[in-house]
Amino acid sequence: MTRAGIERLLSASPIAELAAERGIELRPLGPELLVGRCPRHAGAVGRSLLVERVSGRFRCLVCGLRGGNAIGLVMHTDALPFLPAVLKLAGRAGLDLDALLVEPARLEPAPSEVPEWALTPPVGLSADVVAHVCGEASC
Numbered sequence: 001m002t003r004a005g006i007e008r009l010l011s012a013s014p015i016a017e018l019a020a021e022r023g024i025e026l027r028p029l030g031p032e033l034l035v036g037r038c039p040r041h042a043g044a045v046g047r048s049l050l051v052e053r054v055s056g057r058f059r060c061l062v063c064g065l066r067g068g069n070a071i072g073l074v075m076h077t078d079a080l081p082f083l084p085a086v087l088k089l090a091g092r093a094g095l096d097l098d099a100l101l102v103e104p105a106r107l108e109p110a111p112s113e114v115p116e117w118a119l120t121p122p123v124g125l126s127a128d129v130v131a132h133v134c135g136e137a138s139c
């Protein structure tokens, strides 16, 4: 899992949306904080779960539950280890896990990255011969 892959997953997984899907309604508490009910004691009255809007870090003032970002929230609320939580979020966001495992820049090499040897015929063969190794008469 690359850092870029994690960042793509997180940008496709807003923590407020994930919380809402789990019955945790987050309300604004100032410009940088959201507040809602902690998943550990959902029945309790009061709002003790503070979530930083930008970083997604969260902390419960009552039970001390804490963590960071959408993956951490899913790990807590769905009782999953890290990788299954990542898989769940990738499935939710419709992201291809294979694509997350490599650097996005490596998915489609820029034209300048195509090696020289791939553009020129092997030594000893004319371009004409190389063009017809496919066997197609119309090639």
Ligand SMILES: [Zn+2]
Pocket: 038, 039, 040, 041, 048, 060, 061, 062, 063, 064, 065
């Ligand atoms: Zn709590």
